[in-house]
Amino acid sequence: MELPKRYEIQASEDKWRRFWEENKIYAFDPDKAAKEGNIFSIDTPPPTVSGAMHLGHAFSYAQEDFIARFQRMRGKNVFYPFGTDDNGLPTQRLIEKIKKVKAEDLGREKFRKLCVETLDKELRPKYVEDWKRIGMSCDFDIFYTTINNHSRKISQKSFIDLYKMGREYRAEAPAMWCTECKTAISQVECQDAELDSTFNDIIFKLEDGSDLVIATTRPELLPACVAIFAHPDDDRYKKLFGRKAKVPLFNFEVPIMPSKRANPEKGTGILMCCTFGDQDDVEHYLEFNLPLKEAIDKTGKMTDIAGKYAGMNVKEARKQIIHDLKEAGLLVKQTPIKHMVNVHERCGTEVQIIHSKQWFIKYLDLKDEMLKWGRELNWYPDYMKVRYDNWVKGLRWDWCISRQIYFGIPFPVWYCADCDEVILAREEDLPVDPISDKPPVDKCPKCGSTNIVPEKDIINTWATSSLTPIIAADLFKDHPVREKLFPMSLRPQAHDIITFWLFNTVVKSRLHYNVNPWKDVMISGHALDPKGKKMSKSKGNAVAPQEVMATYGADCLRFWAAGSKLGEDLPFMEKDLITGKKFINKL
Ligand SMILES: [Zn+2]
Ligand SMILES: [Zn+2]
The missing domain is CATH 3.40.50.620 (HUPs)
Structure with a gap:
């Protein structure tokens, strides 16, 4: 040959x-x-x-x-x-981009049809x-x-x-939120990003008129301040516990309390707790049963409690509040810092913590088991297991699985509008779309109401x-x-x-x-x-x-x-x- x-x-x-x-x-x-x-x-x-x-x-x-x-x-x-893998936010954003549409303008039904058609006819076969x-x-x-x-x-x-096993719950709770994508997200969808920021040393007034200086990178959260914390062993602040301080510009009083979570080394060693600036705020909120004051809404705008700053976006409000603090002589010092923040991995927007009703898979109680499960796998190469272990050790949230988006798999759930009872789809009816499909019951099994409404959220793609x-x-x-x-x-x-x-x-x-x-x-x-x-x-x-x-x-x-x-x-x-x-x- x-x-x-x-x-x-x-x-x-x-x-x-x-x-x-x-x-x-x-x-x-x-x-x-x-x-x-x-x-x-x-x-x-x-x-x-x-x-x-x-x-x-x-x-x-x-x-x-x-x-x-x-x-x-x-x-x-x-x-x-x-x-x-072709459901959820990545696909939604891709279709929005190539078809030059916005999901919210088209509505759920039309947008979903467009996604399915584009996937079936144009994208998937070539891909x-x-x-x-x-x-x-x-x-x-x-x-x-x-x-x-x-x-x-x-x-x-x-x-x-998982719901029947008691592993899922729906709760009005603080959740990570992307104001750009307008949806809740989970811890794994956040990335660390190093941003240039400033530590602003701000004067709070004590009842006797003396100054208490607190450093913060987020002065726009002043209207959501609910407490001030210092470490219980911090001699500088021990005498203040049990007293109150007035929040600058907004002039309401908040209590000063001891908390082991306060780090004496950070900033001025005394911190303001807002609902919510970060995960520490969430933990303080839960531990001390603090009031809920939301300064930022789901679109990233300041809410009414921000007074004259209402309607501004976070950056505008931050700038204006710093300006006003300066004018009022309440800003002692500004120190530029490199600051780690959470951003949404899909769009790079700084993640906010917003209180909303979401579905969670409960698993923070299983951390020890998770480490054991990881040990039972054969890892090739074996050093990659460290990444799994570190992730498990760093988990601080249950798994938030609901997303306020348009394209993906819907929850097989309806609710009683009167008593909030959860009504699940029957297994033999799956898959269902609660928006277009009828619920499996005519009346709420708990209170008898006929007022039954569908869950509109989408199950997270992961x-x-x-x-x-x-x-x-x-x-x-x-x-x-x-x-x-x-x-x-x-x-x-x-x-x-x-x-x-x-x-x-x-x-x-x-x-x-x-x-x-x-x-x-x-x-x-x-x-x-x-x-x-x-x-x-x-x-x-x-x-x-x-x-x-x-x-x-x-x-x-x-x-x-x-x-x-x-x-x-x-x-x-x-x-x-x-x-x-x-x-x-x-x-
Ligand atoms: Zn986003
Ligand atoms: Zn009911």
């Missing part, structure tokens, strides 16, 4: 890809697997649908595909499904093609999306089951994607192989979502089934630019895997991805691809 002098990458890869698809080379055979066992099951990460696959995807999916192929060669029945192109050996016929009826049903059933092992296994719900597919063998994923996806999946699996969802977890790193910097579209240093494959082919890209240790970030070097190309030519 005559071999061409050079290996024709594109032609050859196209040919083999077609061959794999036509002959179903990587199809999972459920009958054989049910009979033999010997299954290696992979909880493939469903990529969040966006315009196109990025290089980081190509990098980590190539690494997990090596494992799949290795296990197949060892004779395992490899269960390797594929799904896409999945990229994964086939890099040579993933998934069985693409074992397919799910996190918004289809199959996933909606499982997600809503999970909600109902509360659904944390069910992927079940979503995938349940595709064979009526087949004998089903019981052999869960728990799974392997969860491969990148390190940035250990606290999101990995942690949440473990939590759900333990709460529902009391087992870990998989035996092994394999954590890959990120693709970096040639200088070792994070790639990002906005910085212009992103390399598109589609272009790389057009030049070098998928095999060279995979050769590059194989050149790092598992878990380590890998800079993108063109020379590695050239080496790959030469190597493949030799083969």
